[in-house]
Amino acid sequence: MTEQKRQQLLDELLEKQKQGQLKPADRFAIPCQAMPQQDAMERRNNVEEVTTGYSETQARLEAFRCLGCKTAPCVAGCPVRINIKDFITAIADGEFAKALGIIKENSLLPAVCGRVCPQEVQCQEKCTVGLKFKDVNKAVSIGRLERFVADWGAEQNEKDVPKIAAKTKMKVAIIGSGPGSIVAAADTARAGHDVTVFEAFHKPGGVMVYGIPEFRLPKKIVQKEIDVLEEMGVKIIRNFIVGRTRTIEQLMSEDGFDAVYIGVGAGLPSFMGIQGESLVGVYSANEYLTRANLMKAYKFGNGSDTPIIRAKKIAVVGGGNVAMDCARMALRLGAEKVYLLYRRTEKEMPARVEEVHHAKEEGVEFHTLQSPQKIIGDENSCVKAVECIKYQLGEPDESGRRRPVAIENSEFTIDLDAVIIAIGNGANPLIGQTTPNLKLNKWGNIIVDENCKTSIDGVWAGGDIVLGSATVILAMGQGRAAAVAINKYLSEKLSERSGDN
Amino acid sequence: MSHKIISREQLSENVFAIDVTAELIASAAKPGQFIILAINSEYSERIPLTIAGCDTEKGTIRLIWQRLGKTTAELADLKVGETIENIAGPLGKPTHLENFGLVVCVGGGIGNAPLLPIATALKKQGNKIISILGARNKELLILEKEFAAISDELIVTTDDGSYGRKALVTEPLKEICQRKQKPDKVFVIGPTIMMKFCCEVTRQFAVPTDVSLNTIMVDGTGMCGGCRVEIDGKPKFVCVDGPEFDGHKVNFDLMLKRLNAYKNNEQKALEQYKNHKCKIGLDKKKSPDSNGGEII
Structure with missing residues (x-):
């Protein structure tokens, strides 16, 4: 559909709406608006964003596909309960500023969530339009619309700094600066508290900066959110490792912090425990992505001092979004062959369908029902090949996914220069080891109640360090829940203090 | 900041x-x-x-x-x-500090630098300290005076004999292990290859030996795993599990290869x-x- 035809259709719809004749059938007849994107063969050679975003006409047409259901089932599918129906109506009306305002009531990071939320298993899964077509891919593209509005807002160049309540002089420490921490920091700062964010890396943003690649989430978007926090008066201390530079106990008893939110992420990469995993050329997904993203290794020798192995043939082990990110980054770093090795089938892959689709378009070769059981090195201990074994699917396991069962004597080898292990993360032990009385579960994740409060008074936690491995939006949801509880706790503390006086 | x-x-x-x-x-x-x-x-x-x-x-x-x-x-x-x-x-x-008794501190090249605060702390714990400092030549020897101040006995070796004894640090280390009073503990910090050979010496005499490993790292907080080494056949992260390990359990050969990545x-x-x-x-x-x- 050309932009001209789209405009024509939009004009017709607006006219019908004016006449009061716009029927659900008209809405169903509007074609789903595809997301414009860079050509696959072109983009595999650059780190620019893959998808380029809706035009205004596209956004309004897509918004017109929304039926405006009274019950708005989509809202129930959103972890932070954005008022989806109303913001989409505002887009259809061309009132983009109003739409952005509605989203911001519930979500602080729409430009991020519009890009990386798995909408197909959240809001869009519940969408009546998708249900009518019996295809979740034909649901209203809520995520793309959210992104459209957020990007429109950014283009207007108006800094939207939230209002801050009267200063309370209560001090809040936020540990980590990923999505959950950003929300917790903003929400506690809005309540007038004196908020400090402690980040271990030299740049804030957490997984949005070191993990999710530029081509999926441009770093300037994250930087803008960090800028807003700083304009709200939130202090961001970089290179500060809570547990080592100062402990939580020191922050609370010596440095005067009244409340603490722990949002340090998972951050301890899992390996497979197979032979050859310490060979040169075997990376954890975290290391590969951190070198490539945060440290900009793709510019090595030309603006970055951090090297990365430029493998010609590389295998990525895993089936999640992180595995897709690694595989697609490997292409951009010059790999000729990228194999994705996964023990189950594509159906069981935890990655988003969109990411799988993009990876395939770019030329990542999917090898399902197989997994390495040994990495083979050359005389210099560099990766030379992997020995894989084939699998078949057995009975469902506790996660409901069918369990992969190795097929005997099905071993075969693939020649390679590098292997990336992207099979998830365990809990980082640093905070746990240095914070006595902080209750952890058997996997080392922090135990919290329904308000994200930990076993220590005045200390809350959320995101991957609690959930194991989750999404940006779930971390944000926990950051928000913890902030509500922290604000309540601090206001009670304040009134106790004024009572004492 | x-x-x-x-x-x-x-x-x-x-x-x-x-x-x-x-x-x-x-x-x-x-x-x-x-x-x-x-x-x-x-x-x-x-x-x-x-x-x-x-x-x-x-x-x-x-x-x-x-x-x-x-x-x-x-x-x-x-x-x-x-x-x-x-x-x-x-x-x-941090280094595990206690009164072991007789401790030998072996430093090689600029390994003397991180070794000095450890040796000083061990001295304060009441240990008797024998320091062995090695360098390729006299020019490259550092912190000799500082070590002399805290050591009960100080041995300097150079590869070319331009200063102290012409030997590798492993020679005096072996001799000390053969003395009547065997060391209770050895700390070695220096080039990986030197630490490897020191550990081979002390293993023969069953003297517990700690080494401090300096691998390639990115974040240093356990997040990337780039610093992993094999200890007793199992992967460990130098940044959060170390940097000090039982030298007799370190796979030095693999570590040397990883350092050259x-x-x-x-x-x-x-x-x-x-x-x-x-x-x-x-x-x-x-x-x-x-x-x-x-x-x-």
């Missing part, structure tokens, strides 16, 4: 020492711990360096390093008053840096760099 260089010394042709402001790290650091620095937030790589000393009153830490690759060369070119944008730490587990890249970056410096006229005196890929 950047970190200002308060004083700078050139200890030998390629070894430099600075005292740099890092108040929080200075007050938190314990012997055996390290930092990660990135000179510039936009282009620098992150490298780990062991803390060679702290001044809690001045709020400074002392870093000693050998000029090997681009980053260490760039660091060596910084002057008093200039700054390092990022220093994170203290990282790693980016050797070609390092060479390229260093050459680029030197060329760039020549062009802007900074590099008046050309300095031959060691060809090892390792930074201790």
